[in-house]
Amino acid sequence: MAILFPIVLVLAVTTLLAHFSRRLNMPAVVGQLLAGILLGPAVLGWLHPTEVMHIFSELGVIVLMFLAGLESDLHLLRRFLKPSLYVACIGVAAPVLLMGIASKLLGMSVIESILVGIVFSATSVSISVDVLKEENALNRPEGATILGAAVADDILGVLLLSFFIRFGGAPAAGEQPNMFLTIGEQLLFFGGVVVLIRWLAPLLMHLSEKLLVIAGPTLMAMIICLGTAALADFVGLSDVVGAFFAGVAVAQTPTKKEVDASIEPMGYAFFVPFFFVGIGLQMKLALSWADVLLIIVFTLLAVVTKLYGGMAGAMLGGFTQHQGLTIGAGMVSRGEMALITAQIGNDAGLFPAEQYPAIVIVILLTTLLSPFILKHYLHQTPVPAA
Numbered sequence: 001m002a003i004l005f006p007i008v009l010v011l012a013v014t015t016l017l018a019h020f021s022r023r024l025n026m027p028a029v030v031g032q033l034l035a036g037i038l039l040g041p042a043v044l045g046w047l048h049p050t051e052v053m054h055i056f057s058e059l060g061v062i063v064l065m066f067l068a069g070l071e072s073d074l075h076l077l078r079r080f081l082k083p084s085l086y087v088a089c090i091g092v093a094a095p096v097l098l099m100g101i102a103s104k105l106l107g108m109s110v111i112e113s114i115l116v117g118i119v120f121s122a123t124s125v126s127i128s129v130d131v132l133k134e135e136n137a138l139n140r141p142e143g144a145t146i147l148g149a150a151v152a153d154d155i156l157g158v159l160l161l162s163f164f165i166r167f168g169g170a171p172a173a174g175e176q177p178n179m180f181l182t183i184g185e186q187l188l189f190f191g192g193v194v195v196l197i198r199w200l201a202p203l204l205m206h207l208s209e210k211l212l213v214i215a216g217p218t219l220m221a222m223i224i225c226l227g228t229a230a231l232a233d234f235v236g237l238s239d240v241v242g243a244f245f246a247g248v249a250v251a252q253t254p255t256k257k258e259v260d261a262s263i264e265p266m267g268y269a270f271f272v273p274f275f276f277v278g279i280g281l282q283m284k285l286a287l288s289w290a291d292v293l294l295i296i297v298f299t300l301l302a303v304v305t306k307l308y309g310g311m312a313g314a315m316l317g318g319f320t321q322h323q324g325l326t327i328g329a330g331m332v333s334r335g336e337m338a339l340i341t342a343q344i345g346n347d348a349g350l351f352p353a354e355q356y357p358a359i360v361i362v363i364l365l366t367t368l369l370s371p372f373i374l375k376h377y378l379h380q381t382p383v384p385a386a
Contacts, residue, residue: 014035014273035277048281064271065340080144085149091123092160094305095309096114098305100114123306125150145317163186164350193245287358295361299365
């Protein structure tokens with residue numbers, strides 16, 4: 001009863017609030033976060049962080065990152081490689097630099113400031129994809145570049161986060177890490193990722209189709225996901241790094257659609273809500289004037305750095321200024337990628353705890369604003385003749 005009732009409560013309330021969020025043309029993640037705030041200490045106090053909630057939340061973020069990797073189209077990245085890399089690199093560098101400086105000016109430490117910059121370097125392209133589909137712009141050069149840049153952005157952000165979490169914090173008591181050994185282990189890990197993507201995952205997924213078990217490819221995909229996550233954790237990286245690259249590896253195999261069709265419903269129906277509820281449980285509603293100032297400043301910077309950073313990268317890649325603004329608008333949404341990064345930093349003790357609720361609010365605001373900004377520029381961009 002002590003375990004089952006919270007599970008039922010989380011699933012019921014997140015489903016209801018996610019439904020109303022979608023009815024209001026807002027991302028479902030907003031409703032799931034609100035469920036955590038409503039059920040948690042901030043409002044009703046019916047749920048509190050527990051070991052069971054933490055385990056489910058960890059599994060939720062691993063599944064979420066695996067699905068993010070599974071949706072990463074490396075062929076699309078190759079097709080629009082040059083502008084996508086420009087957009088991703090400038091779109092990552094601008095928030096890290098400008099929001100890092102702003103964080104320092106607002107009183108955060110250097111470590112905290114860098115991590116805040118990394119959090120807002122993330123892009124969640126799922127919201128942009130919905131808008132691009134609605135506007136029939138997914139296959140236009142701007143839409144394809146947004147998707148390609150999102151793939152590169154995810155990879156850059158995951159690598160930045162991993163190395164920063166490993167080397168940015170103080171070592172645990174009694175731990176004296178050998179930096180050269182650690183770097184060597186991590187280089188071996190990324191070498192193993194290349195082997196996984198090119199040879200091992202295709203072989204394992206091919207063998208899984210011959211297994212005399214129900215959902216063989218799905219089971220093999222989860223083995224690859226959890227195994228790679230465990231290896232990443234073993235070499236001092238975040239487990240979500242392994243999950244992400246496991247998704248990228250499985251995405252290159254013919255079983256991608258079958259795996260996606262099996263794991264996505266399971267993940268979003270059960271594990272993923274616990275991750276977002278877990279974030280909501282840590283929120284507070286009492287915001288100081290300093291928090292309000294931070295929200296205003298960070299929201300403006302979060303929009304501007306991606307919008308104009310993306311524009312600059314796109315123009316370097318040969319697009320016009322207005323096409324560049326459309327591409328930059330498609331990179332504004334932070335969504336679940338930024339929430340994952342913030343939560344990992346918070347768990348590692350590197351995040352400014354007192355500003356954490358305000359920063360989550362900024363992430364939500366950029367996620368809510370991004371569809372309107374993207375639609376504005378799409379409607380002003382002439383559609384090329386067929």
